[in-house]
Amino acid sequence: MTAVLQLEDVVKSYAGHPPVHALDGVSLTVKKGELVGIVGPSGSGKSTLLHIIGTLDRPTSGTVTIGGHVVSTMSDRRLSAARSSLIGFVFQQFHLVPSMTALDNVATGLLYTGADLTERRFRAFEALQRVGLAHRITHLPTELSGGERQRVAIARALVNKPAIILADEPTGNLDSRTGQQIMSLFHDLHAQGATILVITHDRELAEELPRQVHIRDGKLESDSAMEEVA
């Protein structure tokens, strides 16, 4: 299996007295088709890790490779292009545009690829079908339940056929039952071959995932994949 994501000795520090090392030498490899939980308490550096994997931020040192592209040294413009084609984001707060229907919210995931509206909507419909919301395409976010909103957001992350999906506390704003449904959707997508990283502080939730990476104080504490090897 080829590596979809590769972090080599990634350091992210913020200037100050003393300087804060949010990430302190993290190395991580995620292969194509993996479903990985990145677990850590708040302040552990997992948000910084998410930003760096998501190319929203650049590491202070070290290299990040996604889908064969070294993204850690790219210009802002190139990073934008990388985000539009390589990465799909799922956020705790869903981040749906309130004035747009479910279909158009999902189609927004393709807005910056230059595809025309017809193609964007067609592929958005396909993505909504995959998350089981084909019957809700004309609804506004306010007319959807929390679980449905998060599924719309997942469809938006899927729509550009990304190399990797990054989900940041995807069940954080949902009750436990709905959270379970969202997690089983991730399992389904995983079964279909998607590469997914779920960032969470919830150890229980992470334990259901095939691979767990624990992070604390900006360092990898444990990686279930490495333990197996060991």
Next chain:
Amino acid sequence: MSAVVVHDEAQSNDAAQSDDGAQPVDLGRSRVRLADLAAVAASAMGSRRMRTLLSALGVTIGIASMVAVLGLSESSRADLQTQIEKLGTNLLTLQAGSGFGAGDATLPVDVTSAIARIGPIENVTGVVTLSDTVLRNTEVNADATGGVQAVAADLNLLDTLNSSVADGAWLNEATSDYPAVVLGSTAAERLGVTTAADGQQILIGGKRFTVVGILNPFPLAADLDRSAIIGTQAAADYLGADLSPSTVYVTTVPAFVEDVRSVLGATADPENPEEVEVTRPSDALEAQNAANNAFTALFLGLGAVALLVGGVGIANVMIMGVVERRAEIGLRRALGATRGHIRDQFLIESLMLAGLGGVAGVGLGSLATFAYATTQGWNTVIPAIALAGGLGGALIIGAIAGLYPAMRAAALSPTEALRS
């Protein structure tokens, strides 16, 4: 079917990106259609309708007032111009100058026939001012003339001055020899004569004259409105008047107004050409026209201030929008928008906001112009430059107002924007 296919088919093979030339799949570049950005901006405006309307209103007021000011001044000028054209800009007036010690100077008796010999003349007519007082009847005090003066005029006076009779008739070959009088509009009013039908008589120099006609106002010779006009023969016969004209009205072939004007003094009085005052009454209206321009400039300035305030309103609303929509900006960056795309989106929104205000302003200004011009009986004239300038001005204001907020939105780092 797999979700993990790197999306490659729709990407351009952009050879310019040589730094990643060795990469397995070309990422292409992030791009978005202008129409899509406009749709995003429109949707953002649509979801905050009240704010959109209020912020566009400032620009609307500014543009509307500027368009209305330009439209109204242009309409009134066009009206004045038609009025001038109707009156004729080819009318020249000669008056005996009150030169040194000349007293009440008059022109030579034969001045009209001398002028008539100048080539490009259409009409020439003389008016003799009489010193005789005009009174309503014998009962009134001899000083109570009410400012009405007696004049003797040639029969072609009305033709030359483009005037007409309101009631009764103008003098003719017969009545100009008899004690008949035609009153100017103001004169009739002051003498209490409302109709020429019942043969009312007034006193001129103590002699009774029968009112045979009342005139409409003279557009270019207000003096005559205050006059009681009799025939020259009657003036000589009944009042013993000296028939030297005090004023001569000349209409020329339009193309030769200036040529005629330059020789008129010497023709009228070869001995003292400098004593003859030649004026062109339409010049006064042209001057009135120019005076209107001064007010136009003032109101235009006020409109510009309103427009500026409107622009500040838009800038304010845009900055608020950027703060409120941090999460949306972060999301769009996460979905692949470049800084440029974010900047363009907000700039387009600002332009659309101002454009909306501009279109509404041009419409409102035109409507106001039309309404006012109609009440004044003018034709509505709105210069194309006001319409184009109104819209263009609104867009420029929109661009300036949107620039700073758009730059701020673009400068926001994606992680910062998403941390809300």
